Amino acid sequence: MRVVVVGATGNIGTAVLRRLLDGEEFDQVTGIARRLPREGAGPPYDRVRWHALDVGAPGATAELTSLFAGAAAVIQLAWQIQPSHDRARIRQTNVTGTANVAAATVAASVPMLLVASSVGAYAPGPKDDRVDEDWPVTGVAGSTYSEDKAEVEALLDVLEQEHPQLRVVRVRNGLAFQRSAAAEIARLFIGPLAPLSLLRHGRIPLLPGGKALRVQAVHSDDVAEAYARAILARAHGAFNIAADPVLDAASVGARFHGLAVPTPPALLHAAAALTWTARLQPTEPGWIRLAANCPLMSCHRAEVELGWRPRTDALDAFTELIEGMADGTGDGSAPLRSRPSATARLLAMAGGRLPGHGDPY
Known part of the structure; x- marks a missing residue:
C-alpha cells in the first residue's frame, strides 16, 4: 500500500x-x-x-x-x-x-x-x-x-x-509533543531569548492557573x-x-515542583500581545484566547472505531518535551533542527531575524 x-x-x-x-x-x-x-x-x-x-x-x-x-x-x-x-x-x-x-x-x-x-x-x-x-x-x-x-x-x-x-x-x-520536536516547538512558540537550558533542573517555578487554562495533549x-x-x-x-490527564497548573506543577498562580486569561493575552508586537517572542496573542476557550474532547469514537488508545499519557509526553527543550533536541529535518547556541540566536536577531518573521522559519 x-x-x-x-x-x-x-x-x-x-x-x-x-x-x-x-x-x-x-x-x-x-x-x-x-x-x-x-x-x-x-x-x-x-x-x-x-x-x-x-x-x-x-x-x-x-x-x-x-x-x-x-x-x-x-x-x-x-x-x-x-x-x-x-x-x-x-x-x-x-x-x-x-x-x-x-x-x-x-x-x-x-x-x-x-x-x-x-x-x-x-x-x-x-x-x-x-x-x-x-x-x-x-x-x-x-x-x-x-x-x-x-x-x-x-x-x-x-x-x-x-x-x-x-x-x-x-x-x-x-x-502533540515528542522529544525530537522540542527545538521546533521552542522556536515556534517561545523564541530565541528564553534560557531553556534552566529546565535541566526539572523545575518550572510558576505556572499560570485557572479553570479556563486547561488543555489536552498527546x-x-x-x-x-x-x-x-x-x-x-x-x-x-x-x-x-x-490523552489523559488534562494539563493544567496543578498537574504540571506537581510534576515540575511549580506553584500554580491564578491568572486571568486577559492578563496573559495582554502580555502576549505586548511582547509579540515588540518582536520579543513569536506567539501571537490569539493562542491565549484559543487555549482559554477550546473545549476538552472525548476520544470515544477513536477508541471504538479505530481501537485506538494512547500509549503515553499526556503528562509524560509533556515531560518528554520539556526535557528535550532543556537539551535543545531536534532531528534530521529542517523544521526539527536542533536549537542553535545562545550566541548564534542573538547574532541572528541582531541581523534582523526577529521572532515571528522570516520564511522559511
Missing part, C-alpha cells in the same frame, strides 16, 4: 513516517515538503521517496496530482504557524495549500484523504466536560490558527458533498498511530485524539 505524506518533515509528519515504515502494511511512502531532509539524516527520512514542493504555490495542484497517482491514501499535514507576523504567508500554506491537496487527491482518483485538523477547529466549549466530534467546528474568533482550521473544516465539508466517493478523515488532536507517536489505524480501517469522518 502506497501512502503520500504531505508536510512530512515536521513534528507529526516525522512521527507518521516512523509509524508507516515500522510495519509491513505500507510498502511505499512518498514524502512531500518545502525543504527536504539533509543528506544522511537517517531514519525515518532515509527510507522515504522525497519530493520538494510548496503546496500553496501557483501550479502546485498539477504537480501534486502527478505525485498522488496510484496512492492508496494521502495524508495532509502541511501547515505553517510561523512567521506569525506574515498572515498572508501562513494562510497561503494552510488554506490554499490544503485546497490544492484536496483538488489533487480528487484529480488523481486517490480513494482516501486524511487531514490534520485540531482541537483548535472547535468553537468555544466546556472545560469541565468533554465534547464529541459533533461539536461545532467554527473556531475561536481572534485566533488565526483556529480560524484557518475552521476554514479547512468548511472546505472539507464541501469536498465530501461534491465527491461522496472520497473517504475524508479529519484528525482533531490536542497539543504524544506525537500516538497521533501517528491514529492516522495508520484510520487508513487500515478505511475509516471516514472526524476523530478526536488526546
Whole structure:
C-alpha cells in the first residue's frame, strides 16, 4: 500500500513516517515538503521517496496530482504557524495549500484523504466536560490558527458533498509533543531569548492557573498511530485524539515542583500581545484566547472505531518535551533542527531575524 505524506518533515509528519515504515502494511511512502531532509539524516527520512514542493504555490495542484497517482491514501499535514507576523504567508500554506491537496487527491482518483485538523477547529466549549466530534467546528474568533482550521473544516465539508466517493478523515488532536520536536516547538512558540537550558533542573517555578487554562495533549507517536489505524480501517469522518490527564497548573506543577498562580486569561493575552508586537517572542496573542476557550474532547469514537488508545499519557509526553527543550533536541529535518547556541540566536536577531518573521522559519 502506497501512502503520500504531505508536510512530512515536521513534528507529526516525522512521527507518521516512523509509524508507516515500522510495519509491513505500507510498502511505499512518498514524502512531500518545502525543504527536504539533509543528506544522511537517517531514519525515518532515509527510507522515504522525497519530493520538494510548496503546496500553496501557483501550479502546485498539477504537480501534486502527478505525485498522488496510484496512492492508496494521502495524508495532509502541511501547515505553517510561523512567521506569525506574515498572515498572508501562513494562510497561503494552510488554506490554499490544503485546497490544492484536496483538488489533487480528487484529480488523481486517490480513494482516501486524511487531514490534520485540531482541537483548535472547535468553537468555544466546556472545560469541565468533554465534547464529541459533533461539536461545532467554527473556531475561536481572534485566533488565526483556529480560524484557518475552521476554514479547512468548511472546505472539507464541501469536498465530501461534491465527491461522496472520497473517504475524508479529519484528525482533531490536542497539543502533540515528542522529544525530537522540542527545538521546533521552542522556536515556534517561545523564541530565541528564553534560557531553556534552566529546565535541566526539572523545575518550572510558576505556572499560570485557572479553570479556563486547561488543555489536552498527546504524544506525537500516538497521533501517528491514529492516522495508520484510520487508513487500515478505511475509516471516514472526524476523530478526536488526546490523552489523559488534562494539563493544567496543578498537574504540571506537581510534576515540575511549580506553584500554580491564578491568572486571568486577559492578563496573559495582554502580555502576549505586548511582547509579540515588540518582536520579543513569536506567539501571537490569539493562542491565549484559543487555549482559554477550546473545549476538552472525548476520544470515544477513536477508541471504538479505530481501537485506538494512547500509549503515553499526556503528562509524560509533556515531560518528554520539556526535557528535550532543556537539551535543545531536534532531528534530521529542517523544521526539527536542533536549537542553535545562545550566541548564534542573538547574532541572528541582531541581523534582523526577529521572532515571528522570516520564511522559511
